[in-house]
Amino acid sequence: MLGATATAHERRVRFRELLAEDAIAQFPGAINPINAQLIEQEGFEGVYISGGAFSAAQGLPDIGLTTLTEVADHGRAIARVTNLPTFIDADTGWGEAMNVARTVQEFEDAGLSGMHLEDQVNPKRCGHLDGKEVVSRAEMVKRVSAAVKGRRDDAFVISARTDARAGEGLQAAIDRAKAYVDAGADLIFPEAMRDLGEFETFANAVGAPILANMTEFGKSELFTTQQLADAGVSMVIYPVTTLRIAMGAIKRGLATIRSEGTQASLVEGMQTRADLYDTIDYNAYNDFDASIFNFSQEGHQ
Incomplete structure (x- = not known):
């Protein structure tokens, strides 16, 4: 009643525990606070907060038009009502290194448990559309390093997403992911993998927990949690599923x-x-x- 009883730090610690466990963690997307309450009541391990779903709910395309303030307020409203870890989409971090550091702190202050930061250029595109462009590996390393340096609660999870698979190939995406881990990323988000073999190759090569994005109408098949777990995936998100069901x-x-x-x-x-x-x-x-x-x-x- 009147919000979550677990503290923000406790939920962040729980997020890290989930990533360290053998079992795969499911984080369905929540489009509003009551959606997050239903996710918790159905027994899921965490709540995902999608930038694409949020922008669509505002009647906007997913091209980086929503602001940090808008997204942080949205995340705060959802994190307030659930005892589950909340994982939010930070797009490209809303600017350069110092902006990225501020983004982390805004999300910490909002009670969120973790965020993912991507290596696309601005304006960004949905990860499962063609025509994406990525920044240099060095530029993304700066983003990740700034996020880590800006973090005040060491339990807050920082995930690095790479969209390089589509334009540069699987090995280039793996090489980028390794560099992001070296820069301090806790979790790797390889976007738009083509099959289970690519997930398995990625998981074996990177040496850090990876997540799978099971979004409908995308590049990846809709694999089961068992299939993903067998491929070495630690976490799966369903970013826009509840929005699509509702709409x-x-x-x-x-x-x-x-x-x-x-x-x-x-x-x-x-x-x-x-x-x-x-x-x-x-x-x-x-x-x-x-x-x-x-x-x-x-x-x-």
């Missing part, structure tokens, strides 16, 4: 209301009021309120 249902529902003149046929598939109140812990708020305003005016003039 698909909303679009179909609106068409039904338009054609039938009522939402009656849709009610069976809706979240009930009781389930909504259970999700947001409504009764705990009532109990808290009653424990404070429990006095009586009787006998007083």
Whole structure:
């Protein structure tokens, strides 16, 4: 009630523990705080906060148009309500080295558990689209080094994402990832791998935990957690899945209301009021309120 009970540091420590475990950790994307509450209630290990999903929810393409302030506020609202580790998309860090350091500190202050920083140029593109460009390996090493230097809580997880697979090939992406680990990255995010063999090659070569991005309609097949774990992947994210589920249902529902003149046929598939109140812990708020305003005016003039 009234937010997470685990501290931000405790959730960051838990994130690191997950990366060190043999079992693969699943981080579905949350598009808002109640979505994060559902993710926790369904027993997942963590919550991912996608820049692509956030920009789409603002009616914008995923090309770096959202600001650090907007993204940090969005992340803060989600981190506030869940005891799970929260992992956020930092795009290219909103500027040069000092901007990257500030980005880390803004996310720390927002209660987030970790972030990933990518090696694309600005303006960036969705990782599963063609036409991406990456900065030099040296430039990205500067970004990662600045992030590590800006970090005040050593438990905050800094992940380096490389988009080099598409334009430079698998080996070049691996070489970049090794340099990013040497610069202090805790976790490597190889974007747009083509098959399980590429994930396995990457995991064996890099010497650091890696994550898989299981986004729909992308370059990678939608592998199972068991397949990914067998390939050496430590963590999997589903960045835009809940947004796509929700938007698909909303679009179909609106068409039904338009054609039938009522939402009656849709009610069976809706979240009930009781389930909504259970999700947001409504009764705990009532109990808290009653424990404070429990006095009586009787006998007083």
